[in-house]
Amino acid sequence: MPSAAGDPKSRPARVGVLGLQGDFAEHLRTLTRLGAEAIDVRRPEQLDEIDALIIPGGESTTIGKLAERYAFIPKLRERVAAGMPVWGTCAGAIFLAKDVPGHPHPLAAVMDITVERNAFGRQIDSFEADIDVRGMGGGPFHAVFIRAPKIRATGRDVDVLATLPDGAVVAVREGALLATSFHPELTSDDRFHRYFLAMGRR
């Protein structure tokens, strides 16, 4: 498996952020601060040059359409099959899911989860909450949910990392794939980014 963190002796990890639309700049900034080589990915051939990929928050219909128009999806599936770590935040989680009921647009469909879009309501229902994340030290994580999706069902090999008090699943991992309903890139807490960088090393 390619290492998300790279070999510290040779070079820093090359971590791509899909830059078609959304808050990719916030992810790039956090990755750079953590010592990774952060790459704005806008062409499918760039997927061959990176060790790991983040699909940012944004509008999932827009990102999905642009990804399809520029033929990202076959290449991404190939890289996922080869074990490249990929993390989707909010729209990115929708992008990775195999099942998105009612979603009219093409998606990568690589992760064994069912995701419901805008599951908490419209913008006035967007919220911030502290959540406990399994295996993450340092206390609760302050999570920002914006027109957020819920992870409604998970496959056999999917680990649930975090839920809300009512049981709604909001963070999961399946092998080298990570999905969160919320936006760690909008806060100064970089524990999820460090967790992701470490995934490739294990």
Added chain:
Amino acid sequence: MAPSQNGSGGQAHTGTWTLKTGLAQMLKGGVIMDVVTAEHARIAEEAGAVAVMALERVPADIRASGGVARMSDPEKVLEIMAAVTIPVMAKARIGHFVEAQVLEALGVDYVDESEVLTPADEQFHIDKHAFKVPFVCGARDLGEALRRINEGAAMIRSKGEAGTGNVVEAVRHLRAITSQLRALADMDEAALAERASEYRVPVDLVKRVAQARKLPVVLFCAGGIATPADAALMMQLGAEGNFVGSGIFKSAEPARRAKAIVEATTHYTDAKLVAEVSRGLGEPMRGMSLETIPPAERLAVRGW
């Protein structure tokens, strides 16, 4: 901040500054399209718009027909909300806080306190901090942008001159904002204090902006974008995304033009791609030169 009703537990908070500005972060690199009907909204979503702006008439028609331009009929707003899954914005008149309350009650995702509609108050803009729904406001320069942010705007768009299909004012306003931002970065404390008093905003806000070298909210461009090249131009000049109004649904082939403007906004530095998507798009909206518009009919001068 208010306790959450969404079943996420007692500690959740809604309507915060992070959530208001955060939604605008999610729209970056995208195109927000003016739509009048549910059918328009579906075309916009299909083309890859990140959000739609519901309004009664597109600016070109408001300009042509005159009269008082108001918030859309709630029936229309609800039809548009039901037609698409992307965020729906809607316009309220400057200072008309009840139109904003109505739009919030309908559940729109963003309110645009807009100079394109006829202003309702010549003294006060809406106190946007009082709302849970976020607001976007227009600005012609940095002072206007900071006054709106100080009132609670969570997103700024350069004004341009809506409904003209002429990008010249959009360029003027965006250049004004970005050059004034650059100028702040080199100022000492005394100069910043002077600038704050000139802008009529707290000095703390000016200092924060000077340090960050950017606005504390997302900056889009609006007002006169009619072609993919216009859209890429505004992105290269520093916009973080584009509002396109009359430019799409007043053109010969709205669906194709909308899609091309989305692609040019994403790949704004890729001239080959902009060239490719611009081929054979059909007639753009007719457009008008600014000199033909009497000062009293200019929209950008509304608001202060």
